[in-house]
Amino acid sequence: MLHHIKHHGFEVEEPRLIFSGNKTHVHPIQGLIEHRPYDHALVQSGFTRSVRLGIVCPRAETQALQSFLSQISQTHPPAQTERDYLVDFPGFQGAYGLPIEIPEPGSSGWVSCPEPSSNDPQAGSLELASLINRSVETLDASCKPSVTLIFIPHRWQHLRGFRTDEERFDLHDFVKAFCVQRGVATQFLEEHTLSLNQKCRIWWWLSLAFYAKSLMTPWVLDGLDSDTAFVGLGFSIDHLAERGRHVVLGCSHIYSARGEGLQYRLSKIDNPIIRRSNPFMPEEDAQKLGETIRQLFFESRGKLPRRVVIHKRTPFIQSERAGLLSGLSGVEQIELLEIQIDDALRYVASAQRSDGKIYENNYPVRRGSTIKLDDHTALAWVHGSTDANNPRFTYFQGKRRIPAPLYIKRHAGCSDLIMIAEEIIGLSKMNWNSFDLYTKMPATVNSSNEIARIGSLLQRFGAASYDYRLFI
Numbered sequence: 001m002l003h004h005i006k007h008h009g010f011e012v013e014e015p016r017l018i019f020s021g022n023k024t025h026v027h028p029i030q031g032l033i034e035h036r037p038y039d040h041a042l043v044q045s046g047f048t049r050s051v052r053l054g055i056v057c058p059r060a061e062t063q064a065l066q067s068f069l070s071q072i073s074q075t076h077p078p079a080q081t082e083r084d085y086l087v088d089f090p091g092f093q094g095a096y097g098l099p100i101e102i103p104e105p106g107s108s109g110w111v112s113c114p115e116p117s118s119n120d121p122q123a124g125s126l127e128l129a130s131l132i133n134r135s136v137e138t139l140d141a142s143c144k145p146s147v148t149l150i151f152i153p154h155r156w157q158h159l160r161g162f163r164t165d166e167e168r169f170d171l172h173d174f175v176k177a178f179c180v181q182r183g184v185a186t187q188f189l190e191e192h193t194l195s196l197n198q199k200c201r202i203w204w205w206l207s208l209a210f211y212a213k214s215l216m217t218p219w220v221l222d223g224l225d226s227d228t229a230f231v232g233l234g235f236s237i238d239h240l241a242e243r244g245r246h247v248v249l250g251c252s253h254i255y256s257a258r259g260e261g262l263q264y265r266l267s268k269i270d271n272p273i274i275r276r277s278n279p280f281m282p283e284e285d286a287q288k289l290g291e292t293i294r295q296l297f298f299e300s301r302g303k304l305p306r307r308v309v310i311h312k313r314t315p316f317i318q319s320e321r322a323g324l325l326s327g328l329s330g331v332e333q334i335e336l337l338e339i340q341i342d343d344a345l346r347y348v349a350s351a352q353r354s355d356g357k358i359y360e361n362n363y364p365v366r367r368g369s370t371i372k373l374d375d376h377t378a379l380a381w382v383h384g385s386t387d388a389n390n391p392r393f394t395y396f397q398g399k400r401r402i403p404a405p406l407y408i409k410r411h412a413g414c415s416d417l418i419m420i421a422e423e424i425i426g427l428s429k430m431n432w433n434s435f436d437l438y439t440k441m442p443a444t445v446n447s448s449n450e451i452a453r454i455g456s457l458l459q460r461f462g463a464a465s466y467d468y469r470l471f472i
Contacts, residue, residue: 040252234448290327335413
């Protein structure tokens with residue numbers, strides 16, 4: 001016998017993004033084309049004149065990379081299968097209203113990275129990382145580009161990293177960490193990208209990386225409380241390090257509800273609590289974190305936030321709750337929210353006919369749908385179908401599989417569920433490393449674990465804050 005379980009909930013509208021002149025749009029690409037980037041006034045005032053690329057590339061691939069980069073000024077139409085979302089890429093200046101400078105091979109802005117002498121994955125990876133870092137230093141000293149493009153050919157793939165019983169090494173993370181400490185923004189480009197047919201998609205995504213990593217702001221978020229600070233907590237565990245010094249906390253701070261002022265503060269947890277391989281903070285570390293959040297918001301805004309919302313992927317244990325609430329004393333409202341993707345739950349959308357019978361409507365659950373399970377837990381579909389792009393058509397990002405909802409559990413706080421859902425859905429559109437309509441998790445937690453992983457390689461912790469665009 002077939003049983004139906006009925007849930008009552010609501011649907012959050014697709015959040016809008018703000019572009020130049022405070023014009024808004026739900027679609028990041030269409031908003032950019034119609035209104036220009038959020039900080040376009042800097043270009044008009046002459047404060048920012050161009051985006052300048054620096055290139056690190058092995059000599060053998062110089063011509064191929066130069067030919068590929070010349071395409072950034074051309075128009076690229078989307079494939080027929082992508083026209084439900086993508087529009088023509090009009091060239092970099094046409095998209096951003098700002099020229100891009102690409103250096104010529106042999107100039108000070110183009111460094112030929114030497115080949116590693118060792119082909120051994122372990123010795124060769126370490127040598128290659130050193131060669132790339134020296135090339136980056138040369139570029140930074142000679143011309144200080146806005147973004148440094150690092151090209152990785154096929155033949156270097158086996159040198160991307162290694163893992164032994166004593167060490168884990170990742171070329172990408174090691175180079176990123178080296179560059180973050182020097183304030184150098186980087187973009188890795190692998191050789192296989194040059195031969196892909198989806199030129200429109202490639203250039204939209206790559207151009208956004210160049211623009212955002214130049215510390216420019218393509219869009220910000222509309223409609224959330226400006227006196228709320230959003231914080232995402234991510235952890236990185238180095239299982240090979242000395243016990244008690246092997247967990248790094250990556251703490252992302254969004255100072256305003258628009259997503260402006262995004263910074264990362266990295267610190268080591270002195271005495272981590274490990275439960276089921278997951279790290280948690282003792283009360284003292286959690287209190288320090290709360291105090292840091294207050295300090296960073298005050299330094300940015302000149303006042304304390306009225307409300308602080310903290311997101312992380314694991315539960316808030318008692319020591320974390322007590323420490324954070326103590327460290328955030330003086331803040332009126334504090335929300336501690338556990339957010340996970342619940343892969344075990346797969347709902348399909350249905351509709352009701354005029355005769356009262358229920359039928360499947362052949363589309364996933366609508367994006368923004370939120371269901372209250374009890375006083376402390378809810379489900380929210382960040383990933384789902386939407387007609388926000390075009391009211392005449394239903395769009396489902398990725399076009400594959402039944403989307404899983406986010407499982408949201410409140411460990412402290414009293415904010416209305418509608419507000420919490422609107423914030424999470426909105427923050428899913430604040431990833432400046434992608435032109436997708438949204439990511440499957442809010443920006444607060446979407447990259448915190450990854451950034452904590454790279455941050456674990458940094459030599460400086462504590463007072464130093466980093467712009468998150470240096471990590472992506």
